[in-house]
Amino acid sequence: MIYLDSAATTLQKPPAVARAMAEAVGTMTSPGRGNYGPSSRASRTLLALREKAAELFGMSRPEQVVLTHNATHGLNLAVKTMVRPGARVLLSGWEHNAVTRPLATIPGVRVRTVEAPLFRPKQFLEDLDRKLREGTDGVICTHVSNVFGYILPVDEIAARCRAASVPLLVDASQSAGVLPISMDDWGADFVAMPGHKGLYGPQGTGLLLVRDTALPLLEGGTGSQSRLQTMPDFLPDRLEAGTHNIPGAAGLLAGLRFVEKTGPSAILRHERALLARAAAGLVRLPGVTVYRAEDPGCQCGVLSFRAKGRDPGALADALADRGIAVRSGLHCAPLAHASAGTEGEGTVRVSFSAFNTAWEVDRFLERMAGLV
């Protein structure tokens, strides 16, 4: 099978990830449970993960790196802390349901979106400026659209939020591991990311970078301040109730080391080259519409397309039957499809990782040529 669905989960991982997880299962228990070897090893692994993440994502305080189950978990923590009932929230218009569904649970929230066409960052910033002037209590912005690979101008968005003293939450689900992320430079309140996509960790892991603090979603044991019946007021304990996913943390740490060693910019360059090859082949096919940025700097390794007269789901199924794994439909992001005008049937999406090859892209294009 040729796997082109890394925007959902990277399937191919560095071998060190599975090795680290197996070692953790056999040799580590839970951090802070005692001064014995297996607990101490778990503690060291977790701290090493926080320190490596802080280093990679421009954060001076590793204790502000919170281990989550996935990006959705981190986004829920952040949204439910940042957005109070009745608040006015500004979204990018390219958000995932992991943002919009938590928002929908908060009473009286008034949501507006920045309106600008796909791959038009300048227009995006102009509308953002207008809407910031009109007043908002918080901005939530994905770094990269999970449907179109559109890179939002987060450096500029963060600068505007800082200038307006408006809290900012960045969803780095598609950017972590390929684009520069600097929590301290951005001055963001939260940055959420999964472990299992561009960081090459296992499913069930994620990171939430927290500038100050957050409201817990779960209460329980933390191995600290045990006599108190409230959660500790310090991170990471405040947001990490219960036994940690230590095999997951060990695997994610191995993934981060792979990303650091390979270099996010090298991975991005590789994925962009594959995307350009796929896009160039797809546009030559009859009736195929490809959502490709004119400025290649606006898009990373995620590409959506549609074929005239073909249901995206049926097309994805036909590709699966021919050994090509892609994703179709709304990609859990109906807002993004509405912003792009593709909300009817959605699109077919291909997405790449460091392990994909040009040969695989060519096989995908061959199969597509046989289907349209």
Next chain:
Amino acid sequence: MYYLIMCRSLTYAQRIANALESAGVGARILRSPAEISPSGCSYSVRLSPRSLTKAMTVLKHTRLPYLGIYVGSAAEHWREVSP
């Protein structure tokens, strides 16, 4: 007799212990004695008396926060000290 640097979380205790070890100061993380931990479970970094001065220099340099420094031993009461 030895000194304990009491920390509010395991993460801070680990960071302080790592900073001290990097500077050549022997440090070991342990559970804080119940006597000095009224809120329940916390963590401390254990130091030998001769390491205290150097440890204080490291802590000042790294600006890692801690809750207090105690002197004592398992056989006697702990008292907070001002280094």
